[in-house]
Amino acid sequence: MNPNLEKKFSAFDETGEDVVRKNIASGVYAAKNLRYAELWLAVRERERSESSQAEQISIARSAKDAAWAAAEAARDAADAASTANKIAKTALVIAIISGIAAIFALVTP
Numbered sequence: 001m002n003p004n005l006e007k008k009f010s011a012f013d014e015t016g017e018d019v020v021r022k023n024i025a026s027g028v029y030a031a032k033n034l035r036y037a038e039l040w041l042a043v044r045e046r047e048r049s050e051s052s053q054a055e056q057i058s059i060a061r062s063a064k065d066a067a068w069a070a071a072e073a074a075r076d077a078a079d080a081a082s083t084a085n086k087i088a089k090t091a092l093v094i095a096i097i098s099g100i101a102a103i104f105a106l107v108t109p
Helices: 003-015 017-025 031-107
Strands: none
Touching: 003 017, 003 031, 017 031
């Protein structure tokens, strides 16, 4: 960047966006400084936009990671439920066999 532009941008940085915008609107800047001021505002806007995009990408990645974690937890829960169902079926079979054995024990002398 050329030194003159750096000085102008540094001055605009110290002044702040709101004041620079007001100065542009009220015609405070001469033609050359007006172009610098508008360029400085455009650079600030682009930086904000890039920052916002980076933040949105970061949020999207976090959401993706959370979705994967939720899917993994759901898969683990489904596996646990399947195991519990197998145990319950085995217990039911044992209970039925025990009931039949008890009936035979009562019926047979």
